[in-house]
Amino acid sequence: MGLFKRANRSGGAGRDLDQAELGTLLLQGEDMIDQLAGAHRSWGLGSADRWGLDQTTGVITWTFLDRTATAPAQILGSFSPSAGSWLWAWANESILPHMSKDARGVRDWAEAHGHAALTQPEVEADENAAATLVALAVRISKAKGFYRGPGADSVAIITFGPVTLTEKDGTTSTFEVDLD
Template structure:
């Protein structure tokens, strides 16, 4: 499932200092957060990669040196699966693709990593693709529920 409403970038990209502090900035795992007056949704998040329409290229998160290894764990797992299962084209760090090709890569990786969905972040020269896991909804009254997608 794709998600196009803004999420909290601070939660995902607050200080890149693994292991320092507490809360969402401790370690290199991050959560995406979306709030409304009556509830807050949070989910574990990973950076899958980025698509640059101008250059017509896709760059996997594991190949982007500005992304912490912990934030590209799912992308790296998908690369390892592709290599082990005879799909070397899916394991290239950077690939020339159009928007449809990038969408296909995202669909394959979302399915392959077992992500619940993804978010296509806004960008000037490129769009970052962030996958997310089970979504926890916390209502204003404190009631908590979890939303998952099962695709078999």
């Protein structure tokens, strides 16, 4: 109740509400990441022989010995451990505009809700700060799948939709997670 009383005062009350809102979203995002990871491990996420993302088609592909998995994808951003920074996809010139819709959605949400920290193109970030940004973005974008795409100098954070599994014999099935 003290939080609501402070909301009527001038000064830092709005900031307290902002922090509470972000704290709630962060916890929800962390929970979503855990649930998504557990669900998607059932078809093999994290154990593929290789993966690739075609920005032109917007499709991510994971290749296994006995099957492939494909899904429509978006790029949220990238974390560079060596530079200690997070770069949102919408601010990255190497990412095609249609591949950063989820990232732009996070930025638009942050602008509408007064969370300026989530609207900066690039921010200093260690691994914990990057994980916080990812959890918030996964929650705000209501992602149905989430992948950390390892790269030479950075880690791409990719959201994805329904997964189509194609077996060697050509049979297909679809895997989708609905956390709503």
